[in-house]
Amino acid sequence: MRNVDILIIGGGPAGLAAAISAYEAGCRDILILEREENLGGILKQCIHNGFGLHTFKEELTGPEYAQRYIDKVLEYGIPAQCDTMVINITPDKVVTAVSRGAGLEHFKAKSIILAMGCRERPRGSLGTPGWRCSGIYTAGTAQKFTNLKGLMPGKRVVILGSGDIGLIMARRMTFLGAKVLACVELMPYSAGLKRNIVQCLDDYGIPLLLSHTVVDIAGRERLEGVTVAEVDPKTLKPIPGTEQYFECDTLLLSVGLIPENELSTMAGVKISPATNGAEVNENLETSVEGIFSCGNVLHVHDLVDYVSEESAKAGANAYKYVQGQLSREEDTLEVENGFGVSGAVPQHISKDLNEPITIMFRPRGVFKDAQVCIDVGDVQVATKKSRILTPGEMVTLKFSPEYLRKNTNADKITVRVEAQQS
Amino acid sequence: MMDVIIIGGGVVGCGVARELSRYKLNIALLEKTDDISNGQSKANTAIIHGGYDAKPGTLKAKFNVLGNKMYDKVCEELDVPHKRNTSLVVSFGPDGHAELEKLLQQGIENGVPGLSIIGQDELRRREPNIGSTAYEALLVETGGIVCPYEMTQAYAENAAMNGVTFYRQAEVTGIEKVEGGWKVISKAGTFTAKAVVNCAGLYSDVINNMVSEDKISIVPRRGEYYIVDKKYADAFHASIFQLPTKMGKGILVTPTVDGTVLLGPTAEDIDDKTDTRTTAEGLAKVLKFASLTWEHIPMRNFITTYSGLRAHCDRNDFVLGEAPDAPMFFNAAGVESPGLTSAPAIAQYLAEMIADKLSANKNENFNPIRKGIPKFREMNDEQRARAISINPDYAKVVCRCETVTEAEIREAIRRPVGARSVDGVKRRTRAGMGRCQAGFCTPRTVEILCEELHISPLEVTKFGGNSKYIESYLFEKGDNENA
Ligand SMILES: Cc1cc2nc3c(=O)[nH]c(=O)nc-3n(C[C@H](O)[C@H](O)[C@H](O)COP(=O)(O)OP(=O)(O)OC[C@H]3O[C@@H](n4cnc5c(N)ncnc54)[C@H](O)[C@@H]3O)c2cc1C
Numbered sequence: 001m002r003n004v005d006i007l008i009i010g011g012g013p014a015g016l017a018a019a020i021s022a023y024e025a026g027c028r029d030i031l032i033l034e035r036e037e038n039l040g041g042i043l044k045q046c047i048h049n050g051f052g053l054h055t056f057k058e059e060l061t062g063p064e065y066a067q068r069y070i071d072k073v074l075e076y077g078i079p080a081q082c083d084t085m086v087i088n089i090t091p092d093k094v095v096t097a098v099s100r101g102a103g104l105e106h107f108k109a110k111s112i113i114l115a116m117g118c119r120e121r122p123r124g125s126l127g128t129p130g131w132r133c134s135g136i137y138t139a140g141t142a143q144k145f146t147n148l149k150g151l152m153p154g155k156r157v158v159i160l161g162s163g164d165i166g167l168i169m170a171r172r173m174t175f176l177g178a179k180v181l182a183c184v185e186l187m188p189y190s191a192g193l194k195r196n197i198v199q200c201l202d203d204y205g206i207p208l209l210l211s212h213t214v215v216d217i218a219g220r221e222r223l224e225g226v227t228v229a230e231v232d233p234k235t236l237k238p239i240p241g242t243e244q245y246f247e248c249d250t251l252l253l254s255v256g257l258i259p260e261n262e263l264s265t266m267a268g269v270k271i272s273p274a275t276n277g278a279e280v281n282e283n284l285e286t287s288v289e290g291i292f293s294c295g296n297v298l299h300v301h302d303l304v305d306y307v308s309e310e311s312a313k314a315g316a317n318a319y320k321y322v323q324g325q326l327s328r329e330e331d332t333l334e335v336e337n338g339f340g341v342s343g344a345v346p347q348h349i350s351k352d353l354n355e356p357i358t359i360m361f362r363p364r365g366v367f368k369d370a371q372v373c374i375d376v377g378d379v380q381v382a383t384k385k386s387r388i389l390t391p392g393e394m395v396t397l398k399f400s401p402e403y404l405r406k407n408t409n410a411d412k413i414t415v416r417v418e419a420q421q422s
Numbered sequence: 423m424m425d426v427i428i429i430g431g432g433v434v435g436c437g438v439a440r441e442l443s444r445y446k447l448n449i450a451l452l453e454k455t456d457d458i459s460n461g462q463s464k465a466n467t468a469i470i471h472g473g474y475d476a477k478p479g480t481l482k483a484k485f486n487v488l489g490n491k492m493y494d495k496v497c498e499e500l501d502v503p504h505k506r507n508t509s510l511v512v513s514f515g516p517d518g519h520a521e522l523e524k525l526l527q528q529g530i531e532n533g534v535p536g537l538s539i540i541g542q543d544e545l546r547r548r549e550p551n552i553g554s555t556a557y558e559a560l561l562v563e564t565g566g567i568v569c570p571y572e573m574t575q576a577y578a579e580n581a582a583m584n585g586v587t588f589y590r591q592a593e594v595t596g597i598e599k600v601e602g603g604w605k606v607i608s609k610a611g612t613f614t615a616k617a618v619v620n621c622a623g624l625y626s627d628v629i630n631n632m633v634s635e636d637k638i639s640i641v642p643r644r645g646e647y648y649i650v651d652k653k654y655a656d657a658f659h660a661s662i663f664q665l666p667t668k669m670g671k672g673i674l675v676t677p678t679v680d681g682t683v684l685l686g687p688t689a690e691d692i693d694d695k696t697d698t699r700t701t702a703e704g705l706a707k708v709l710k711f712a713s714l715t716w717e718h719i720p721m722r723n724f725i726t727t728y729s730g731l732r733a734h735c736d737r738n739d740f741v742l743g744e745a746p747d748a749p750m751f752f753n754a755a756g757v758e759s760p761g762l763t764s765a766p767a768i769a770q771y772l773a774e775m776i777a778d779k780l781s782a783n784k785n786e787n788f789n790p791i792r793k794g795i796p797k798f799r800e801m802n803d804e805q806r807a808r809a810i811s812i813n814p815d816y817a818k819v820v821c822r823c824e825t826v827t828e829a830e831i832r833e834a835i836r837r838p839v840g841a842r843s844v845d846g847v848k849r850r851t852r853a854g855m856g857r858c859q860a861g862f863c864t865p866r867t868v869e870i871l872c873e874e875l876h877i878s879p880l881e882v883t884k885f886g887g888n889s890k891y892i893e894s895y896l897f898e899k900g901d902n903e904n905a
């Protein structure tokens with residue numbers, strides 16, 4: 001059994017940023033475990049640009065963005081063991097990992113940072129009827145084939161779901177000579193970033209069919225086509241008579257991401273049904289003392305810059321915990337998802353908070369000329385106006401700790417949207 | 423001339439192959455598709471039926487009860503996951519009592535042990551999550567569940583170990599009578615054999631009708647399913663049938679040996695024997711009926727849907743044994759449900775009959791034991807450490823949902839009658855069967871298939887034929903900078 005102060009699971013942007021900030025806070029006993037051969041996480045395959053605008057004020061590609069963090073990790077000499085898969089975590093922080101080089105190892109950590117990222121929702125979870133042929137890929141799988149393996153999955157493409165990865169792949173497949181026929185989205189709005197819709201669909205004349213879905217899949221062996229129908233925006237049920245057939249050999253799915261929390265569950269960490277990630281307090285500490293969570297495994301982010309920022313906080317707090325300087329208040333207020341809000345993080349905030357706190361969430365629909373509000377008890381303590389809110393863009397809102405002290409008999413914190421839903 | 427040609431690599435054909443390999447015979451099995459277990463034997467409900475359901479006096483009733491009794495021993499010898507989790511036939515409302523009684527009596531007549539009717543309290547004690555209108559149930563203590571493709575696989579591997587030759591992509595297109603036997607024309611060549619066994623599932627009518635005037639006809643009867651994530655492994659313990667009513671035969675809710683939950687199947691007669699599509703109507707029906715048993719079906723936790731085609735014979739029963747007008751041509755035709763349960767008994771029955779007619783001697787070297795691929799996910803730490811020290815590929819987890827390692831995938835390809843496609847790997851290892859449905863592991867599985875079979879990624883398929891993954895290389899070969 002090896003002892004470690006801070007053990008970080010996952011060497012993507014979250015794990016890297018957490019490691020760097022823990023080091024900068026003074027920790028000298030850190031270990032990153034990463035199951036792939038290289039650090040960088042999902043960014044390794046995101047070869048498009050648009051990363052780092054917030055953090056570095058310049059446009060980087062995914063691998064370039066990741067490299068900045070990898071370079072820092074190397075410069076600081078933080079050990080990272082790649083090709084190593086963590087297979088178990090116990091509530092008392094014993095971690096089991098396997099690797100070709102070292103076989104099966106146990107680590108006893110003072111603190112653990114969960115940074116395992118997420119995976120994509122598959123076709124099966126949608127229950128789309130039809131043939132179970134080849135030619136149907138999640139957008140991320142197709143991205144891996146094209147960008148890391150140099151292999152082209154197909155030439156005539158329909159994209160189901162308008163998540164960012166799907167949008168990015170619409171453009172990528174077009175660059176690689178494929179014909180992208182349409183991007184089909186069930187909801188009346190896109191799940192992706194506005195800039196991706198403009199730069200990846202509009203610029204290439206790829207139609208975005210909102211309130212549409214794939215209702216049938218044709219092709220006994222390889223995909224031959226899909227039937228798309230309009231849906232009723234209220235019931236989301238297909239409207240008979242609106243079917244149109246697209247002849248295609250490839251269907252890419254971009255229908256959501258699921259945080260990868262199997263290990264968290266093994267460790268006894270409580271999972272929020274709203275985010276599918278851990279429930280955390282303002283220190284990003286989970287329901288298990290000394291175990292922290294950050295990045296896409298905590299909740300699905302839109303921008304990697306926010307992942308880095310959040311994870312830096314988790315790293316610094318983990319080191320405070322190791323030094324015995326992180327107080328864990330049992331007396332917390334719950335953060336409630338009010339009107340128009342889903343998956344607010346953190347879920348618990350200490351009543352004795354003494355630093356400003358940022359709450360992040362996703363709007364539960366599209367709102368125009370909206371105002372986002374935080375209430376402590378029934379007192380409104382922070383607001384922010386926004387011309388438009390969409391589920392594709394995460395909202396962040398900060399408020400100051402003094403409001404908690406002023407309003408000691410509040411029983412909860414509510415995040416909500418004030419607007420007409422459009 | 424060979425001794426026996428078996429047509430069809432489902433659980434029955436592979437079972438017959440294994441049971442025949444107990445004798446000193448020269449045996450080949452011809453399978454149409456790129457893999458065994460590609461027909462009914464891959465897409466069914468995976469239940470070891472008690473035997474109360476079939477009409478007394480039918481072959482279905484007889485072989486069901488016999489097969490059920492054989493399961494523990496066969497699964498033990500062949501290392502196949504199975505479990506006696508019991509079955510329950512539940513009536514929803516007080517009107518079902520007489521029907522339950524009838525099933526009970528029918529079961530007793532068929533020779534099914536361990537049947538009883540249980541009331542509300544006992545039912546809810548056993549199944550706390552059962553729907554609020556569940557009233558009483560027939561308890562079938564011998565009911566169980568099994569992994570049907572591993573069962574087929576295990577039979578095939580054991581048969582191959584004991585000398586049976588397997589040909590895949592070997593569709594039989596014609597059979598002719600020749601002196602002393604039969605000439606069997608297939609896409610993998612022409613064979614002659616003293617005996618032929620027809621285990622062609624949905625096409626067992628076509629094969630029978632090539633040689634016999636005693637015609638049969640098979641209608642494909644489709645059944646559709648949902649699979650629920652293994653998070654819900656403990657939702658139900660027994661396989662829960664609904665008592666048939668005027669509204670229909672009902673829909674089952676059952677745990678699988680892998681920890682997932684199946685909802686289904688529907689029953690719809692269709693005209694195309696290849697149409698394994700799922701349909702919006704069928705899936706809606708599954709949900710409608712299943713929600714009687716499971717009121718809060720976790721809709722966001724489906725991992726996939728599928729459908730299977732039953733080989734329903736116009737005689738409403740299995741057709742087993744030598745055709746009346748074609749000596750040494752044996753049928754295992756129309757083997758629909760409870761065919762999986764009956765398979766061990768059918769295999770033994772036919773093998774003994776054929777061996778007897780060929781006056782075959784016992785194969786002294788017959789080894790009944792087959793071991794499954796050691797599964798990393800089922801090992802404890804000590805076993806894992808040992809497995810990795812012997813084969814470091816055990817440290818490389820390829821499928822993260824089901825924790826399947828590279829060692830297991832390579833072995834699935836290298837074994838006798840090994841995997842040739844991504845679905846073949848999936849059925850032998852569960853790689854890609856979990857909640858992300860192969861999104862993450864497909865690229866790596868494709869690479870491993872290329873390495874093991876010495877093929878290019880352009881040739882790798884999902885399940886043979888044109889079910890390819892990759893359309894072209896993005897760069898000139900050798901110039902694949904990123905690869
Ligand atoms: C396909 C895709 C495209 C994207 N495009 C953009 C974009 O254009 N712009 C943008 O700003 N953001 C984009 N994002 C989002 C951004 O990349 C993610 O927010 C960011 O990568 C999340 O970082 P992470 O470290 O939380 O997760 P990841 O990058 O997924 O890293 C998690 C790491 O943990 C490792 N790991 C997981 N489990 C284990 C285990 N058991 N043992 C050991 N290691 C483990 C994984 O191998 C992985 O390396 C994209 C995301 C995806 C999925």
Ligand SMILES: Cc1cc2nc3c(=O)[nH]c(=O)nc-3n(C[C@H](O)[C@H](O)[C@H](O)COP(=O)(O)OP(=O)(O)OC[C@H]3O[C@@H](n4cnc5c(N)ncnc54)[C@H](O)[C@@H]3O)c2cc1C
Pocket residue numbers: 429430431432433434435436452453454455458459460461462463464465466467468469470471592593594595621622623624625626629644645646687729730731732733754757758759760761762763764
């Ligand atoms: C929806 C459904 C649910 C079921 N549920 C249960 C259950 O819960 N319990 C139970 O006991 N049973 C069940 N069954 C029945 C059981 O699955 C079958 O009885 C059993 O799998 C039959 O096996 P088989 O080998 O006869 O047929 P199959 O598995 O269909 O195998 C036939 C094989 O023959 C091959 N073939 C066809 N034509 C040719 C040719 N010309 N040349 C060469 N090869 C050919 C096919 O490709 C196929 O591989 C179910 C069946 C279905 C469809």
